Amino acid sequence: xxxxxxxxxxxxxxxxxxxxxxxxxxxxxxxxxxxxxxxxxxxxxxxxxxxxxxxxxxxxxxxxxxxxxxxxxxxxxxxxxxxxxxxxxxxxxxxxxxxxxxxxxxxxxxxxxxxxxxxxxxxxxxxxxxxxxxxxxxxxxxxxxxxxxxxxxxxxxxxxxxxxxxxxxxxxxxxxxxxxxxxxxxxxxxxxxxxxxxxxxxxxxxxxxxxxxxxxxxxxxxxxxxxxxxxxxxxxxxx
Amino acid sequence: xxxxxxxxxxxxxxxxxxxxxxxxxxxxxxxxxxxxxxxxxxxxxxxxxxxxxxxxxxxxxxxxxxxxxxxxxxxxxxxxxxxxxxxxxxxxxxxxxxxxxxxxxxxxxxxxxxxxxxxxxxxxxxxxxxxxxxxxxxxxxxxxxxxxxxxxxxxxxxxxxxxxxxxxxxxxxxxxxxxxxxxxxxxxxxxxxxxxxxxxxxxxxxxxxxxxxxxxxxxxxxxxxxxxxxxxxxxxxxxxxxxxxxxxxxxxxxxxxxxxxxxxxxxxxxxxxxxxxxxxxxxxxxxxxxxxxxxxxxxxxxxxxxxxxxxxxxxxxxxxxxxxxxxx
Ligand SMILES: Nc1ncnc2c1ncn2[C@@H]1O[C@H](COP(=O)(O)OP(=O)(O)OP(=O)(O)O)[C@@H](O)[C@H]1O
Ligand SMILES: [Mg+2]
Numbered sequence: 255x256x257x258x259x260x261x262x263x264x265x266x267x268x269x270x271x272x273x274x275x276x277x278x279x280x281x282x283x284x285x286x287x288x289x290x291x292x293x294x295x296x297x298x299x300x301x302x303x304x305x306x307x308x309x310x311x312x313x314x315x316x317x318x319x320x321x322x323x324x325x326x327x328x329x330x331x332x333x334x335x336x337x338x339x340x341x342x343x344x345x346x347x348x349x350x351x352x353x354x355x356x357x358x359x360x361x362x363x364x365x366x367x368x369x370x371x372x373x374x375x376x377x378x379x380x381x382x383x384x385x386x387x388x389x390x391x392x393x394x395x396x397x398x399x400x401x402x403x404x405x406x407x408x409x410x411x412x413x414x415x416x417x418x419x420x421x422x423x424x425x426x427x428x429x430x431x432x433x434x435x436x437x438x439x440x441x442x443x444x445x446x447x448x449x450x451x452x453x454x455x456x457x458x459x460x461x462x463x464x465x466x467x468x469x470x471x472x473x474x475x476x477x478x479x480x481x482x483x484x485x486x487x488x489x490x491x492x493x
Numbered sequence: 494x495x496x497x498x499x500x501x502x503x504x505x506x507x508x509x510x511x512x513x514x515x516x517x518x519x520x521x522x523x524x525x526x527x528x529x530x531x532x533x534x535x536x537x538x539x540x541x542x543x544x545x546x547x548x549x550x551x552x553x554x555x556x557x558x559x560x561x562x563x564x565x566x567x568x569x570x571x572x573x574x575x576x577x578x579x580x581x582x583x584x585x586x587x588x589x590x591x592x593x594x595x596x597x598x599x600x601x602x603x604x605x606x607x608x609x610x611x612x613x614x615x616x617x618x619x620x621x622x623x624x625x626x627x628x629x630x631x632x633x634x635x636x637x638x639x640x641x642x643x644x645x646x647x648x649x650x651x652x653x654x655x656x657x658x659x660x661x662x663x664x665x666x667x668x669x670x671x672x673x674x675x676x677x678x679x680x681x682x683x684x685x686x687x688x689x690x691x692x693x694x695x696x697x698x699x700x701x702x703x704x705x706x707x708x709x710x711x712x713x714x715x716x717x718x719x720x721x722x723x724x725x726x727x728x729x730x731x732x733x734x735x736x737x738x739x740x741x742x743x744x745x746x747x748x749x750x751x752x753x754x755x756x757x758x759x760x761x762x763x764x765x766x767x768x769x770x771x772x773x774x775x776x777x778x779x780x781x782x783x784x785x786x787x788x789x790x791x792x793x794x795x796x797x798x799x800x801x802x803x804x805x806x807x808x809x810x811x812x813x814x815x816x817x818x819x820x821x
Binding site (some may be wrong): 302304322323324327328332333335339340341342343344348349351352353355356357358362396399400402403 | 680683684686687689690691693694695696697698699700701702703754
């Protein structure tokens with residue numbers, strides 16, 4: 255579904271993403287992990303067209319390199335942000351409406367907006383100004399607005415960050431339902447290995463913009479190269 | 494605020510303003526102030542759309558106003574085109590000008606947009622007073638002194654008969670306010686707000702930042718140019734003095750008094766500011782001082798302007814309403 259070939263992004267001297275190639279299958283949940291500053295969020299920003307880059311990204315066989323962000327959204331790729339982004343001027347329903355109006359193929363679809371609100375559990379907060387939501391509410395809203403664009407692929411940037419274990423369970427359940435019930439392909443960046451191990455079929459580990467390995471989660475966690483980049487050389491030698 | 498509440502505030506307010514000439518129609522001085530209030534209400538509203546709603550710090554509002562006034566006046570004076578047409582042509586001219594100014598601003602952060610747009614304001618005086626301006630017929634340093642009045646359906650509207658002119662201005666202002674209300678409450682307005690709050694999030698949901706930002710420049714400068722042109726035909730003379738800082742500051746006061754991003758607050762702000770400014774006229778050189786002090790006090794006491802005040806009075810009133818107090 256998504257095929258990235260040899261993508262590289264430099265910020266001045268810093269190579270944030272270094273010759274990365276990977277492939278996401280239709281319908282799967284694909285995990286991305288790596289230490290802080292590895293270039294995970296930058297990778298998302300490249301896919302969604304926020305920065306120019308070298309290399310090529312294909313979505314459903316179509317070359318989407320160089321598209322501006324709003325065209326990527328219309329092409330069927332939705333995303334959330336690591337730091338929750340909201341529209342303080344708008345209500346919950348209006349925010350989801352923005353996704354529907356501007357991102358969905360057929361334009362605003364009020365019925366779908368209501369369905370999405372119910373799906374992410376914000377139906378009772380329809381008229382609440384978004385600034386009044388708590389962190390979990392904001393995250394659900396970001397996901398809801400993304401779903402309102404009727405995406406075929408959803409990219410989640412550390413959705414669990416800052417959540418307690420109960421919230422993590424509810425977010426994991428939501429992500430599974432998006433994948434299974436709505437048939438949306440998902441790419442998820444996450445630090446919690448347990449979450450990734452439970453959700454994903456394939457896991458890409460990157461460090462300093464380079465791929466360390468890409469495999470099923472259980473193989474990845476026992477890979478010495480991964481242990482090294484996460485826990486340091488000494489630990490890798492001991493085990 | 495819901496669009497019904499906005500429309501209700503505007504309807505009540507304009508209804509009151511609309512019957513004022515019945516009482517003060519023979520006082521030329523008061524009628525003139527009312528006409529100026531209506532004109533500035535439109536300019537302040539446009540500034541509120543681009544700054545308060547779209548979050549673009551455009552400081553070119555007075556420049557568009559003056560450009561529209563000069564464009565229409567020069568066309569009517571030199572080419573003898575009826576003012577009704579020159580006003581619309583002037584609007585299109587400033588609309589295009591707005592897009593041209595907007596283009597370089599798209600990639601700039603807030604303070605730099607303010608600098609670029611204010612730069613446009615600054616270049617206008619030397620342009621209009623200099624050789625280029627004189628060659629185009631701006632009248633140079635003297636300005637334009639005999640701008641033809643507006644003629645509509647065989648009637649002449651000029652500053653000679655202020656009551657008919659008031660109602661013409663009244664109609665134009667209501668049309669402009671209605672257009673602004675519709676824009677704010679349409680999906681365009683939602684796109685402006687979304688882009689202001691988080692451009693990253695908005696574009697990730699499919700909002701075309703380029704398109705909507707240029708649109709807000711085009712619309713606001715079009716309406717500002719139209720009302721500027723209208724103003725020129727009303728007063729009958731124009732000079733570059735309007736580009737001095739005091740008018741710009743007064744306009745900013747209107748927005749602060751009304752509440753930035755609190756439409757239709759800007760309309761109320763314009764009426765209050767123009768009136769207070771005229772009342773303070775006897776103070777002469779102390780007027781700007783008092784005005785400045787008032788603004789400082791307002792910003793500190795009423796950060797959301799008069800609309801914020803009305804809202805808090807409204808909610809206080811509702812709290813004191815015995816029906817809403819739960820029986821305990
Ligand atoms: N716009 C930018 N300009 C310059 N450098 C940037 C920019 N965005 C990211 N970087 C740098 O690129 C590197 C990768 O950052 P990125 O945010 O992609 O990391 P990450 O893997 O998401 O980390 P984290 O786990 O902390 O979220 C960092 O060193 C960061 O400082
Ligand atoms: Mg990150």
